[in-house]
Amino acid sequence: MSIRSGSNAALVVVDVQVDVVANAWERDRIVANVALAVRRARDAGVVVVWVQHDDAELKYDTSGWAWVPELSPLPTEPLVRKHFNSAFEGTELDSLLDGLGVAHVFLAGAATNWCIRATAYAALERGFDVTLLSDAHTTEDMVLSSGRVIEAQSVVDDLNIALRWLAYPGRANAAAPTAEVEFGSRTEG
Template identity: 55%
Template sequence: MATIREGNKAALVVVDVQVGVVNEAWDAARIIGNIAHVVERARAENVPVLWVQHTDEELPTDSPQWQWVPELVPAADEPRIHKQFNSSFEQTSLAEELAVREVSHIVLAGAATNWCIRATAYAALERGYDLTLISDGHTTGTIELESGTTIEAAAIVKELNIAMQWLSYPGRTNNTARAEQIDFAQPGGAQ
């Protein structure tokens, strides 16, 4: 059973909006703009912004594709968490950074929807956090299967948004909200 997080402090967690992750992602310019807007709002409301950055064979540390997109620049005092697995919690300092800030409510944005965003969303809920997924603040690429079947990126995004509205965990609130509707003071996050 998860430890339910006490209180109502939010943090914005931005995951993997890196050049090599979003360079071919669906509607990337709009999604990045939406994330940038929420980052500005979080900073204006003194809500912590935590940046999670992936490293692997395709995203070697310090390479051009590993860098954050130019529209999103972490502030000097905002934590940068480095990961090597899909979940932002696995073998990282994310849980410790959230605990220091007494966070109970995670507002989540980034890429890629079907991998790191999904894994981080489920991991947050399983660890007892309230969760708001920014419905127009995450993206991925289209998947082409060996069978010739194509799963369109927009459908992947839509499916995770639906799942986050319908999942049910005891003692936790989860939902989605558009970037313009995010309410950091409200678990479930919509104004």
């Protein structure tokens, strides 16, 4: 049972923008799964919240800042602009979700190791139940200064495992494939 007072769920789609996912691991499959999640959430009457990043490298209102062509927010769906990794920091996301009576966040998007991880942990720390859509988030391989490569798939696997096994008092968290989640339910597990 969530420690948030609401009883609704929301799908939060983070940074599935042209330049963010241009070189992402399994880009087409992941974007298709995000699109599936959006359709399934809408069909279940679950609000879809769109979070879009901008900063010095990803400039507002440029072609690289735009949503990927496969995704189209509806005019009635909330849009949140962010400037930090967590979708909660310096944004109205928390108050928006609170106003909608949301206690359970379904999470999808990019990049796994930055914005998805930070948003998932921030949601848990703010008392939300969180279900990470295990096949609907991605990132790029990271080449370290030593030349060693941290493969994107390993980063995705790591966060999926973490969201299955983390424990926060009074909250439920999980990682589950998009096709298997019940968007109308408060917890997955």
